[in-house]
Amino acid sequence: MATSDFNIPFEHRKPFAKHYQQFIWPLCKKLEARRGPIVARQQARMAEIRPFTRLIWPMILLSFGSSALGFFGVLPTQWIFIGFGLAFVSMLGMAALAWWAGNELSSFMDEGIDKLYPRVLAYFGEDFVIKWGNEVAGRHRAYEDYGIFPKHDKSSCFSHLKGSHHGVPFEFFNVGFYEKKNDDKYELKFKGVLLAFSLKKAFKATTRVVRDGGFWLHLGQRGLDRVKLEDPRFEASFEVFASDQVEARYLLNPGMMERFIELDSHFGQGLEACFKDNKLLIRLPTSRDFFTHFQDHEKPIDFKEPIEEIFADLGFIFGIADELAIARHTGL
Known part of the structure; x- marks a missing residue:
């Protein structure tokens, strides 16, 4: 990877290029080899949960609507609590699906941060x-x-x-x-x-x-x-x-x-x-x-x-x- 197009002070370009090639670029290549498959899995999981999220959003709206109808007396009073309970469970389900779809990518990016920043800063x-x-x-x-x-x-x-x-x-x-x-x-x-x-x-x-x-x-x-x-x-x-x-x-x-x-x-x-x-x-x-x-x-x-x-x-x-x-x- 060439560093000549990096927008850094001129006096650092040559010495940092050497540091980059020795300590940073090899790790970037290792992470890059994993990035593609991880992103592909994340996109596949997002596609898998999409039908469920399309169902969950109407459930959340209906649950809050039921609570409102219970509050105004259109439905029995217990629907205030039933509606809120259903909405809460639906939102928990939405959060769990989002975590399942994105957790691997999020952990991968955190790993990149933990490993790459110290290597860059070691240059100084x-x-x-x-x-x-x-x-x-x-x-x-x-x-x-x-x-x-x-x-x-x-x-x-x-x-x-x-x-x-x-x-x-x-x-x-x-x-x-x-x-x-x-x-x-x-x-x-x-x-x-x-x-x-x-x-x-x-x-x-x-x-x-x-x-x-x-x-x-x-x-x-x-x-x-x-x-x-x-x-x-x-x-x-x-x-x-x-x-x-x-x-x-x-x-x-x-x-x-x-x-x-x-x-x-x-x-x-x-x-x-x-x-x-x-x-x-x-x-x-x-x-x-x-x-x-x-x-x-x-x-x-x-x-x-x-x-x-x-x-x-x-x-x-x-x-x-x-x-x-x-x-x-x-x-x-």
């Missing part, structure tokens, strides 16, 4: 480790006191990547924050990314970068003073509060402000950040899911689209790491 370094689900639950909560988490009653971490760039370790969390409603159910209030960069030396003060939010935002930044910067594009979107004006201006130099603007634009706007202790934490709202995209199961497997997404996303993350590396070498 041996310390790049990706994990999903229960393996990473709760790790992001270590940054709760950085002051940029949205208001929430519970939170989840869907995927977690750790690695480093130019000696700057970082973590990538794909997270969701939820608020509890009156009916004891939880509503998703924020979905997005948390980026945590680490430095060996701690910052002297706390510096927060938040959205331009007016009077009420100022009240929420207790112990921090407003910092005026000289970049009108940056100031149009963000406000900066810090406990040390000098350090804040040093950290938010023209290069870092430009990186923040680029990162904000790439992920969909909504960036907030906090420099505290020896960490930089960045919050980015986005509806995207990360490290869970396989590809269209109807197409031959080459993993092209996920690879291009990885290079694009990591390029912006590496830009922040580069600025922190420069700050470290110049006195931070």
